[in-house]
Amino acid sequence: MVLPPPNPTGLPFEDIRDLLTRMPGPDESAVAEVRARDAELTKPAGALGRLEDIVEWVAAWSGNGKPRVDRPLVAIFATAHGVTAQGVSAFPDAVNRQMLENFAAGGAAVNQLCIANDIGLKVFDLAIEVPTPDITTADALDEPGCAATIAFGMEAIVGADLLCLGEMGIGNTTVAAAVYHGLYGGEARDWVGPGTGVDAEGLKRKADVVARAVARAGGSGLDPLEVLRRVGGREIAAVAGAILAARLQRIPVLLDGYVVTAAAAVLHALDPASLDHCLAAHRSAEPAHGRVLERIGKRPLLDLGMRLGEGSGAALACGIVRNALAVHQGMATFEQAAVSRG
Numbered sequence: 001m002v003l004p005p006p007n008p009t010g011l012p013f014e015d016i017r018d019l020l021t022r023m024p025g026p027d028e029s030a031v032a033e034v035r036a037r038d039a040e041l042t043k044p045a046g047a048l049g050r051l052e053d054i055v056e057w058v059a060a061w062s063g064n065g066k067p068r069v070d071r072p073l074v075a076i077f078a079t080a081h082g083v084t085a086q087g088v089s090a091f092p093d094a095v096n097r098q099m100l101e102n103f104a105a106g107g108a109a110v111n112q113l114c115i116a117n118d119i120g121l122k123v124f125d126l127a128i129e130v131p132t133p134d135i136t137t138a139d140a141l142d143e144p145g146c147a148a149t150i151a152f153g154m155e156a157i158v159g160a161d162l163l164c165l166g167e168m169g170i171g172n173t174t175v176a177a178a179v180y181h182g183l184y185g186g187e188a189r190d191w192v193g194p195g196t197g198v199d200a201e202g203l204k205r206k207a208d209v210v211a212r213a214v215a216r217a218g219g220s221g222l223d224p225l226e227v228l229r230r231v232g233g234r235e236i237a238a239v240a241g242a243i244l245a246a247r248l249q250r251i252p253v254l255l256d257g258y259v260v261t262a263a264a265a266v267l268h269a270l271d272p273a274s275l276d277h278c279l280a281a282h283r284s285a286e287p288a289h290g291r292v293l294e295r296i297g298k299r300p301l302l303d304l305g306m307r308l309g310e311g312s313g314a315a316l317a318c319g320i321v322r323n324a325l326a327v328h329q330g331m332a333t334f335e336q337a338a339v340s341r342g
């Protein structure tokens with residue numbers, strides 16, 4: 001997609017803020033078309049519960065009264081984080097490169113979920129060999145770098161009609177916790193969790209790292225893009241860009257777990273309406289995720305105790321979206337099937 005011309009101030013974040021003022025709203029006529037057909041289908045009104053809401057959601061945000069998902073995509077943004085030097089992950093940085101190779105070879109969990117659900121997969125390497133600075137000592141990104149990474153995420157998602165967002169980046173549950181603490185305040189320990197599986201000591205270390213990173217960056221309650229830039233990371237910036245671009249291109253979005261939701265939380269803090277085209281695919285087992293979803297007003301579709309990331313929950317939920325659409329498109333009406341109305 002084409003980015004807007006440079007803003008008069010020349011400040012990169014102003015372009016992002018400007019885009020937020022120009023987001024398209026829901027297509028109400030497409031929703032009305034779905035509702036009218038739903039009322040004719042051979043079932044009691046409302047009997048398909050949230051499946052009915054999902055069909056309306058796809059119609060609203062794709063702008064199609066006969067909503068379809070033919071080309072769903074899982075987009076994974078991968079990067080590296082200097083904060084791993086603080087001992088915050090159960091796994092080494094080398095896993096980033098190894099997992100990129102595993103994605104390419106088809107060996108990761110998300111590969112199998114994409115095959116099982118007939119979803120395309122694209123993995124974007126955001127300088128995976130060049131970690132961002134340790135957020136306890138320096139900002140993760142400067143403003144041009146952060147804005148450019150958001151723009152990269154915006155450019156990455158052409159051609160899909162449902163976008164499932166994922167990430168890979170050892171240490172990024174710590175970074176996501178720092179974003180939540182930066183946005184929402186509270187105690188650092190409220191936002192951290194085991195991630196890949198750190199022990200009780202590791203969890204304490206994570207809370208301390210998050211507290212120090214946010215204090216260094218200027219404390220909680222800063223401008224959301226500043227929180228992203230100072231204590232976030234490249235994959236979170238790129239996911240934020242992808243969410244924005246999807247809105248502008250009328251592509252509904254499935255958010256994955258705890259880490260992807262940090263990008264959504266930044267946008268939500270800028271403008272709550274910026275996530276109206278997004279559904280939360282699942283609630284991660286990462287303890288704070290449920291609270292974050294409440295804050296951004298999203299009820300997860302699934303709650304399967306998953307805590308993997310890499311878009312796995314979103315890929316799974318894509319199957320539910322497609323099932324909802326198949327039911328809506330394929331069912332007979334009362335008239336067609338000669339079934340009596342109540």
Ligand SMILES: Cc1cc2ncn([C@H]3O[C@H](COP(=O)(O)O)[C@@H](O)[C@H]3O)c2cc1C
Nearest residue numbers: 089091167168169170171172173195196309
């Ligand atoms: C083999 C492997 C595959 C993964 N796939 C996603 N993650 C997930 O775990 C990482 C975040 O957890 P932490 O903050 O504890 O490092 C991210 O890479 C995330 O995508 C993985 C982690 C590992 C080890």
Ligand SMILES: O=C(O)c1cccnc1
Nearest residue numbers: 257258259284307308309
């Ligand atoms: O829910 C997630 O996104 C998650 C949880 C643990 C590790 N990586 C990602």
